Amino acid sequence: NNVIYRADYQAPGYWIDSVELSFDLDPAKTRVLNRMKLRRNLDAAPQPLRLDGEELNLARVLVNGQGTSFKLEDNQLVLENLPEGGDSFDLEILTTCQPAKNTKLMGLYVSNDSFFTQCEAEGFRRITYFLDRPDVMASFTVLLRADKAKYPVLLSNGNLVDQGDLADGRHFAKWVDPFRKPSYLFALVAGNLVAREQRIRARGGKEHLLQVFVRAGDLDKTEHAMNSLMASIAWDEARFGLPLDLERFMIVATSDFNMGAMENKGLNIFNTKYVLASQATATDTDFANIESVVGHEYFHNWTGNRVTCRDWFQLSLKEGLTVFRDQEFSQDLAGEASARAVKRIEDVRVLRTAQFPEDAGPMAHPVRPDQYLEINNFYTVTVYEKGAEVVRMMQTLVGREGFARGLKLYFERHDGHAVTCDDFAQAIADANPDSTLARLLDQFKRWYSQAGTPRVRASGLYDADARTYRLTLAQSCAPTPGQDVKEPFVIPVGLGLVGADGAELASGMHVLTQESETLTFENIGSEPVPSILRGFSAPVILEFDYSDAQLIALLAHDTDPFNRWEAGQRLAVNRALGFIRDAGVAARDIRLDPPFMNAMRAVLRHPTLDAAFKELVLTLPAETYIAEQLDVVDPQRIHAVREAMREQLARELAPDWEQAFEQHRESGAYRPDPVSSGRRALTGMALSNLCLAARASGDQVWPGKAYQRFKDAGNMTDRFNALAALVTSGSELAAPALQRFHAIFKDEALVLDKWFALQAGAPDRGGNVLPAVKQLMNHPDFNIRNPNRARSVIFSYCSANPGGFHRPDAAGYVFWSERVLELDAINPQVAARLARALDRWKKLVEPLRSAAREAIARVAARPDLSNDVREVVTRALA
Ligand code: B3K
Ligand code: ZN
Numbered sequence: 001n002n003v004i005y006r007a008d009y010q011a012p013g014y015w016i017d018s019v020e021l022s023f024d025l026d027p028a029k030t031r032v033l034n035r036m037k038l039r040r041n042l043d044a045a046p047q048p049l050r051l052d053g054e055e056l057n058l059a060r061v062l063v064n065g066q067g068t069s070f071k072l073e074d075n076q077l078v079l080e081n082l083p084e085g086g087d088s089f090d091l092e093i094l095t096t097c098q099p100a101k102n103t104k105l106m107g108l109y110v111s112n113d114s115f116f117t118q119c120e121a122e123g124f125r126r127i128t129y130f131l132d133r134p135d136v137m138a139s140f141t142v143l144l145r146a147d148k149a150k151y152p153v154l155l156s157n158g159n160l161v162d163q164g165d166l167a168d169g170r171h172f173a174k175w176v177d178p179f180r181k182p183s184y185l186f187a188l189v190a191g192n193l194v195a196r197e198q199r200i201r202a203r204g205g206k207e208h209l210l211q212v213f214v215r216a217g218d219l220d221k222t223e224h225a226m227n228s229l230m231a232s233i234a235w236d237e238a239r240f241g242l243p244l245d246l247e248r249f250m251i252v253a254t255s256d257f258n259m260g261a262m263e264n265k266g267l268n269i270f271n272t273k274y275v276l277a278s279q280a281t282a283t284d285t286d287f288a289n290i291e292s293v294v295g296h297e298y299f300h301n302w303t304g305n306r307v308t309c310r311d312w313f314q315l316s317l318k319e320g321l322t323v324f325r326d327q328e329f330s331q332d333l334a335g336e337a338s339a340r341a342v343k344r345i346e347d348v349r350v351l352r353t354a355q356f357p358e359d360a361g362p363m364a365h366p367v368r369p370d371q372y373l374e375i376n377n378f379y380t381v382t383v384y385e386k387g388a389e390v391v392r393m394m395q396t397l398v399g400r401e402g403f404a405r406g407l408k409l410y411f412e413r414h415d416g417h418a419v420t421c422d423d424f425a426q427a428i429a430d431a432n433p434d435s436t437l438a439r440l441l442d443q444f445k446r447w448y449s450q451a452g453t454p455r456v457r458a459s460g461l462y463d464a465d466a467r468t469y470r471l472t473l474a475q476s477c478a479p480t481p482g483q484d485v486k487e488p489f490v491i492p493v494g495l496g497l498v499g500a501d502g503a504e505l506a507s508g509m510h511v512l513t514q515e516s517e518t519l520t521f522e523n524i525g526s527e528p529v530p531s532i533l534r535g536f537s538a539p540v541i542l543e544f545d546y547s548d549a550q551l552i553a554l555l556a557h558d559t560d561p562f563n564r565w566e567a568g569q570r571l572a573v574n575r576a577l578g579f580i581r582d583a584g585v586a587a588r589d590i591r592l593d594p595p596f597m598n599a600m601r602a603v604l605r606h607p608t609l610d611a612a613f614k615e616l617v618l619t620l621p622a623e624t625y626i627a628e629q630l631d632v633v634d635p636q637r638i639h640a641v642r643e644a645m646r647e648q649l650a651r652e653l654a655p656d657w658e659q660a661f662e663q664h665r666e667s668g669a670y671r672p673d674p675v676s677s678g679r680r681a682l683t684g685m686a687l688s689n690l691c692l693a694a695r696a697s698g699d700q701v702w703p704g705k706a707y708q709r710f711k712d713a714g715n716m717t718d719r720f721n722a723l724a725a726l727v728t729s730g731s732e733l734a735a736p737a738l739q740r741f742h743a744i745f746k747d748e749a750l751v752l753d754k755w756f757a758l759q760a761g762a763p764d765r766g767g768n769v770l771p772a773v774k775q776l777m778n779h780p781d782f783n784i785r786n787p788n789r790a791r792s793v794i795f796s797y798c799s800a801n802p803g804g805f806h807r808p809d810a811a812g813y814v815f816w817s818e819r820v821l822e823l824d825a826i827n828p829q830v831a832a833r834l835a836r837a838l839d840r841w842k843k844l845v846e847p848l849r850s851a852a853r854e855a856i857a858r859v860a861a862r863p864d865l866s867n868d869v870r871e872v873v874t875r876a877l878a
Contacts (some may be wrong), residue, residue: 020138048079060092064083112254117189119264140158157176187465273753288677338612341561350381352625394425436511454475469523469783490511572620576642583637660686688721695730828868831868841853
């Protein structure tokens with residue numbers, strides 16, 4: 001096996017100071033001439049030079065202009081007789097590659113007749129031989145040559161220094177990047193593209209050119225991305241004093257992309273999904289995602305590019321920090337406290353429905369992993385979202401200003417270097433020497449080294465005579481693969497005590513460091529309700545035996561909006577778990593109690609709460625979140641119970657949904673701001689519930705209204721919500737609506753993705769989804785090689801539709817194993833993501849458990865698996 005360990009890190013034996021790349025771009029055979037200046041790293045042991053290279057055809061190697069002997073050993077070019085001493089020498093390598101055949105979408109590939117690159121983490125070695133590791137930083141000069149008619153636009157990192165025509169209808173462009181960078185940040189684009197352009201003057205007076213490149217028909221969908229980019233630039237200067245350091249900043253969109261976007265220096269390459277938006281084609285969620293992804297990639301320019309990772313185990317150094325920054329950016333743009341809270345709740349929901357399961361499953365790993373087989377498998381919710389929570393806790397412990405000071409020191413120390421998570425934490429602590437973080441730094445850093453979600457068990461004791469309330473907090477963390485024993489974490493716990501009348505009796509922050517600690521609150525006149533972990537101050541599971549009355553009090557009165565929402569979630573989860581365990585009762589016979597119904601109605605009817613917040617409270621916890629609370633999981637039962645709860649809320653609150661619908665149905669001229677998108681979210685939810693309620697009664701009024709709204713809507717959010725209401729309620733109008741939707745949007749790939757995803761993710765009724773998914777795969781618009789389309793059908797079913805996927809006949813698992821293998825031959829990164837759909841198989845009820853294990857074993861038995869998929873399935877079976 002080829003497992004890589006963090007502990008084995010060694011500095012490179014050579015440095016590459018500069019590299020000049022010349023490309024003769026041709027889809028069938030691209031020629032790459034690579035001329036490097038290298039020197040030995042005299043601090044490292046003398047060693048041969050081993051350059052990484054993959055799927056390359058080597059034509060020539062010259063050292064200082066002379067031919068030389070070399071060896072090719074498993075994806076490395078090995079040179080032994082290199083000049084001695086520390087002087088610089090020239091190395092010239094000529095290779096060819098085949099971009100049109102590159103279905104992995106790593107390295108140089110073709111999409112819609114244009115060339116794109118993706119180099120992170122290890123794609124540059126698919127372009128030329130190189131020391132393809134992030135701690136080798138070089139100056140790049142890039143010469144691009146291509147047919148002028150087919151590829152009028154030629155882009156690479158940095159500044160355009162020369163361009164012109166060549167013989168035979170070809171032309172060239174020369175780019176120089178003023179910053180040294182690791183190879184993973186290299187990019188080139190060549191194609192028939194057009195750009196939205198914007199010139200801006202930054203605070204310091206410098207002019208910059210911003211460009212968003214897309215295909216010709218898409219220019220009218222780039223305004224939001226450009227606005228988001230300008231907002232990002234302004235925000236990073238205002239909040240952290242970090243300016244744009246380039247004359248030109250480019251974003252290019254491609255419809256074939258393995259993930260969301262990539263922060264290549266000065267030339268960000270994006271999945272079209274995170275660039276293109278118009279009110280007719282994109283939903284509010286799309287608009288919000290674009291804002292945050294554009295921000296995220298832009299913020300990488302400092303946190304990732306100016307200071308990068310020493311090795312890939314340090315990935316969270318840039319990813320956790322940059323997610324934290326994009327979350328803060330979106331919150332700051334949202335403005336009001338209530339809108340910030342909505343964003344926080346959404347972020348926590350992602351963490352708890354995706355990262356907590358990861359941290360409890362076979363792929364659990366620390367925020368800074370200790371080993372990997374394939375690094376692409378570690379671009380995870382743990383490295384990203386939990387990593388962001390770790391950074392957030394640091395900010396909590398040193399304060400907002402202290403954190404900004406820490407970041408400043410981090411750049412003073414490390415600008416232009418490749419560093420570690422330890423370096424980052426040290427800088428934040430050193431800039432705040434009197435802080436709790438500085439005092440507890442070693443213990444705090446266990447967040448980087450220990451995997452698993454800690455549990456904080458809280459219990460309270462009120463003493464009426466002494467007028468005291470004692471709160472005990474005890475922490476623990478279950479073993480994870482390779483880590484049997486966990487040491488206590490540093491856990492900031494936001495706290496408040498809420499009086500019986502709703503008054504706030506106490507509030508503050510307690511930093512839990514021991515296994516168990518007890519706090520005493522004095523002068524408490526009556527038994528309070530504790531509001532614990534306010535704002536979700538740490539990524540932990542909080543256990544407290546709240547009574548319904550206490551939760552209802554928090555839902556009504558807590559001054560902390562996060563815990564107010566959380567109280568509603570707890571009420572719902574407790575009920576769902578009760579029904580699920582009550583196996584004797586059929587789902588259709590379960591009854592939600594009046595206190596719960598009344599609490600939900602009170603929120604829905606509340607005169608001052610934001611629509612967006614109401615929508616979050618009224619959304620029942622996800623099936624995967626409920627599953628995590630159980631030791632043995634029957635996805636069918638969970639689905640049936642949750643659907644039954646949803647139907648009952650729909651029916652019994654029908655008049656309230658109607659009122660909410662009427663009150664918010666007109667959201668004015670379309671703007672994707674938090675207030676009006678909140679109104680649309682609640683309207684959509686109301687409509688969906690009213691259609692669901694109508695299903696039981698057979699009433700056609702609301703489905704009819706939904707169909708009308710679907711036809712007349714002036715924006716994609718309202719239109720899609722209406723369509724979804726028809727589809728998820730199983731209305732007869734769903735089929736004609738789907739057909740009409742397809743006819744309108746048949747030329748809009750991103751909208752078709754929604755159309756596919758809605759059907760593959762629809763609530764299962766008698767096993768109808770799998771046959772529908774198979775049909776969708778035969779649709780002329782389906783193409784498994786396009787990652788967005790594959791995700792919209794296959795992932796929407798296997799990873800986002802537990803009720804449809806976990807079929808008693810195991811046909812879902814068979815489908816899964818076939819698709820994993822089919823995709824692995826095309827694109828291992830996408831296949832490995834799909835492979836993770838069965839991560840939690842060990843918790844499944846029999847016979848699902850055995851069937852799932854068999855399906856995984858079938859995949860694992862294949863001798864020709866990629867490292868990507870092999871790592872996921874081997875871990876799952878371990
Ligand atoms: N840094 C890239 C992710 C690259 C993933 C490689 N498998 C996007 C981002 O996090 O901004
Ligand atoms: Zn990132």
